[in-house]
Amino acid sequence: MEAVLKAIAEPRRREILRLVWDRELAAGEIASRFDVTHAAISQHLRVLREANLVRERRDGNRRLYRAAPEGLGDLKAFLESYWDAGLQRLKVEAERDERRKRARNRAANRRRRP
Amino acid sequence: MPGTEQRTDVVVREVTIDASPETIFPFFTEPEKMLRWKGIEADLDPQPGGVYRVVVTPRNTARGEYVTIEPNSRVVFTWGWEDPNSPVQPGTSTVEITLRPEGAKTVVRLEHRDFPSSEAATAHVEGWDHFLERLSIAAAGGDPGTDPWIENKGEE
Numbered sequence: 325m326e327a328v329l330k331a332i333a334e335p336r337r338r339e340i341l342r343l344v345w346d347r348e349l350a351a352g353e354i355a356s357r358f359d360v361t362h363a364a365i366s367q368h369l370r371v372l373r374e375a376n377l378v379r380e381r382r383d384g385n386r387r388l389y390r391a392a393p394e395g396l397g398d399l400k401a402f403l404e405s406y407w408d409a410g411l412q413r414l415k416v417e418a419e420r421d422e423r424r425k426r427a428r429n430r431a432a433n434r435r436r437r438p
Numbered sequence: 439m440p441g442t443e444q445r446t447d448v449v450v451r452e453v454t455i456d457a458s459p460e461t462i463f464p465f466f467t468e469p470e471k472m473l474r475w476k477g478i479e480a481d482l483d484p485q486p487g488g489v490y491r492v493v494v495t496p497r498n499t500a501r502g503e504y505v506t507i508e509p510n511s512r513v514v515f516t517w518g519w520e521d522p523n524s525p526v527q528p529g530t531s532t533v534e535i536t537l538r539p540e541g542a543k544t545v546v547r548l549e550h551r552d553f554p555s556s557e558a559a560t561a562h563v564e565g566w567d568h569f570l571e572r573l574s575i576a577a578a579g580g581d582p583g584t585d586p587w588i589e590n591k592g593e594e
Binding site: 399400403404407408410411412413414415416417418419421422425 | 447449451453455456457458461462465471474475476525526546548550553554555
């Protein structure tokens, strides 16, 4: 998952994924859509390939790319981490409130029983 | 197979919190408390049929309706993202929270059900796009809603 997150953290790589989502494109065709060097696009394609987000196929001396959606993990895994993170913050905040409440109660008890 | 959308996935999470249900429950129904763990803007109408809207990040808003509210023990609401490209649209999935006391602590159980299968969610380029967006937020901060409480963390 780490490699996937790193791969899609870069906006240009997300744009590449969109381009090759439902069709196969040659590296040159992909590069022509961007105003950066072919070398930079090759580098992005390599990162996407290593994260298993795109598949590469050779046709003569051309390299063709297509998205591999199964590399992304799934919605279920995403929702799990989404709620885990939320519940962890809920825990921190609710426990903070609880500590204050308990401290107030202790103080009230001390006043009642001097 | 048209018309037979797969809706089989369920997410279940549990967390034990060292606090009473009375302390925890308002975090699901009161905007100020909600914002301490989720979102930067919250509009809540905590009654059956009442609509809530939580701006999680400037580009992501969660919306749904409260279905069941049992003070200090259970809250059920529908859930989804407002973005028209979201794979989980408002009203299409359901979240059920139950609070179970265990001594001085409380076990909070979250069940998120009825969201579309991952295959359905990634079947369209729009769904894929939305999903990527969210994952990249997760990549940046560990979670799409980290910022708001970090700023007032030092108050104690």
